[in-house]
Amino acid sequence: MSTPTHPTPTIDSLLRVIEARDSEVALLKLMVDKLKLQLLRRVRAEFGSSSEQLDTQINLIDFTAVQTQPAAAAPARTPPANAPEIDRSLPSHLPRVAEVHRPDATAAHHDTAGQRCGCTACGGRLRQIGQDVSEQLEYVPSHFKVIRHVRPKLACVTCQTIFQAAAPSRPIARGVAGPGLIAHVMVSKYCDHIPLYRQSGIYARDGVEIDRSTMAGWVDRGDRLLDPLVAALARYTLAGAKVHADDTPVPVLSPGLGKTKTGRLWVYVRDDRPAGSKDAPAAWYQYSPDRKGEHPQRHLGSYSGILQADAYGGWNKLYDSGHVTEAACWAHARRPWWDLYLSTGKAQDSIAAQALRRIAALYAVEKEIRGQPPDIRRAHRQARAGPLLDDLHAWLSSLVGRVSAKSELAQAIGYSLVRWQALTRYRDDGRIEIDNNAAERALRGVALGRGNFLFMGSDAGGQRAAAIYSLVQTAKLNGLDPEGYLREVLGRIADHPINRIDELLPWNIGRQCDEQRQTVGSMAA
Numbered sequence: 001m002s003t004p005t006h007p008t009p010t011i012d013s014l015l016r017v018i019e020a021r022d023s024e025v026a027l028l029k030l031m032v033d034k035l036k037l038q039l040l041r042r043v044r045a046e047f048g049s050s051s052e053q054l055d056t057q058i059n060l061i062d063f064t065a066v067q068t069q070p071a072a073a074a075p076a077r078t079p080p081a082n083a084p085e086i087d088r089s090l091p092s093h094l095p096r097v098a099e100v101h102r103p104d105a106t107a108a109h110h111d112t113a114g115q116r117c118g119c120t121a122c123g124g125r126l127r128q129i130g131q132d133v134s135e136q137l138e139y140v141p142s143h144f145k146v147i148r149h150v151r152p153k154l155a156c157v158t159c160q161t162i163f164q165a166a167a168p169s170r171p172i173a174r175g176v177a178g179p180g181l182i183a184h185v186m187v188s189k190y191c192d193h194i195p196l197y198r199q200s201g202i203y204a205r206d207g208v209e210i211d212r213s214t215m216a217g218w219v220d221r222g223d224r225l226l227d228p229l230v231a232a233l234a235r236y237t238l239a240g241a242k243v244h245a246d247d248t249p250v251p252v253l254s255p256g257l258g259k260t261k262t263g264r265l266w267v268y269v270r271d272d273r274p275a276g277s278k279d280a281p282a283a284w285y286q287y288s289p290d291r292k293g294e295h296p297q298r299h300l301g302s303y304s305g306i307l308q309a310d311a312y313g314g315w316n317k318l319y320d321s322g323h324v325t326e327a328a329c330w331a332h333a334r335r336p337w338w339d340l341y342l343s344t345g346k347a348q349d350s351i352a353a354q355a356l357r358r359i360a361a362l363y364a365v366e367k368e369i370r371g372q373p374p375d376i377r378r379a380h381r382q383a384r385a386g387p388l389l390d391d392l393h394a395w396l397s398s399l400v401g402r403v404s405a406k407s408e409l410a411q412a413i414g415y416s417l418v419r420w421q422a423l424t425r426y427r428d429d430g431r432i433e434i435d436n437n438a439a440e441r442a443l444r445g446v447a448l449g450r451g452n453f454l455f456m457g458s459d460a461g462g463q464r465a466a467a468i469y470s471l472v473q474t475a476k477l478n479g480l481d482p483e484g485y486l487r488e489v490l491g492r493i494a495d496h497p498i499n500r501i502d503e504l505l506p507w508n509i510g511r512q513c514d515e516q517r518q519t520v521g522s523m524a525a
Contacts (some may be wrong), residue, residue: 015502030407036445037343037408090135107248126485144208145341146180155382169494179490187483190468191476193449223464225493230467230500232283233244237284240270242306242327242431245315246295246439247447251455252289260455262286263462266296267442271477281477283442284446285469287462293317300324306429309435311419328422328428329436330369331342331521334359343408351399351409358392366434374430381427389424393417473504485509 009017068334106118109125110205118127139144171179193200196212197217205212239241245268252263266288271281288295293314300307300318308327309315318324337359339354347353365385369377402410416423426432446469456462475485489504496504502513 019468026404026433030404033343037339049273050504064253065089066228068173073263077108090137096135101335115361142207144181157419159465166330171225171490171494172218175218178220182218182490183483183486184219186468186486187223187472189219190449190465191445191482193452193470195444195453219468220466222490223467226467226471228501229489229493229504230470233282233470234284234504236502236505237268237270237282238300238303240272240279240305242270242272242308243300243303243310244269244433244436244439244442245300245307246436246443247291247296247312248443248450249291250287250446250450250462251453251458252458253455258403261289262291262365263274263456263459263464264291265443265446265462267439267469267473269438269442271438274370275377276371276435280505281474282506283470283473283477285466285473287459287466289459289462290403303308306432308433309439310436311415319323325487326422327425327432329438330359330362330423331435331440333416333419333423336415340412352412355396355412358388358395362434364390377430378428381430387425406433417475427490445469445473471506478506478510480510488513 002316102115104120105116106120106123107116108118108123109116118124120127148169151165151167155161156163166439171177171182175183185196185199187197188199189506196215199215200210200212209359216438239473245266247266249262249267251260254261264287266286266445268284268286269281270279270283272279273281284298286295291314292491293316296314302320304323306325306327307315308329310329310332315324315326317328332473334356336350337355341347341350341356344350344352365380367387369380372380396417398414400410400417426434456465471489472482475482488509493504502508
């Protein structure tokens, strides 16, 4: 019954109420889905696997809401019957120490070496008819030693002139640490991610007490000595036609506040080996106290070429300058689809699974042409990846009007469509990679170290870390042992002419070591 204050509702008013509630329910469901996805990302970042590899056994079935591209399931990989076995023998370059285990024998007879060879059964003479050899891998702990530099004084018996050799140079003037020890401390901290206080405890077990502050001073002085070499590495890196760039946060102690701030480590990688280049790869790191765009703009102020990076807005001024060409990263474009794929429970018929399949087809083309020259890569990409990219663009565009503009799905679609020109630039330029994984791999060590260090002590500490990371990572990219490389450099750089500093870059040191080994081998032959 209607009243003056509560009139009888009409069918239209009830429909409006239902429509409003349906809209509210849809909004709440969208919010719940978004929160679930955020929680999934957080849990995966903290505890989950970092792998984003798509299961190759997934079959995409027809999805009623959108047009799909069916894909056949990949056959199970079974090794052929004649596949070679994995070589599990111990490395041939390791020194061998032979320990001969002889059976018991009597002194009735002796061989030419004076060893007993009397038979314990009948007293006759034993002779060798063969041998069994097995190998065992052993570890000899590293140890400290003290090098005494003795410089005799010689006086002429006739003129009384005194002669004495000049004192050998040291990495740190009047310092007790040799180049090998300084290199070991640096590599232990920045490559093996062992903080200085832990190193101090390790050395104390060998009876050598080295205070953490003492080692910090060695790292600081060593970094100053290496500054010209890092500058030469930067010049080489930015001389390439293409550079990969990325950044990662690092906690830094804020002086006087008793808390940490978030600094950034930037990396710029020159690595054209996937395009068949013989140029040496290099990685140059820089530190900044924040993530303002002025820092990468300063780092790359003189650079002219292709910049392959993520969607960080700080790169835009470089692109606008006309000297830098933008190349986007398909790994970043793929990541939101992967998160959506996980949020659906890896549903085979989801839109995210279909997007991942299409992107996987692009990577399949790249796998087959990796290491080929740029012109061959360009031709294959235009012929094979080009149609795939056109289909993917049409498919994404068809989804735009069918999903909520505020949904995670719309954001994943928008990320690719907004950057489509930069994402597809690699198709027509064989020098460009499909993704920015070269830079992300270079930052992997920083992420590992971040888990072991509570924070960097200061902005100066961040700059030291960037310099040493540059040399360590570049040595690894060139197949060198970082500790051996730094030991060689620290032993030579104090007396090395500054105008020939390029001779101490990792690939040049590696070439010199190869030539020395060849010379020694030829002399031995």
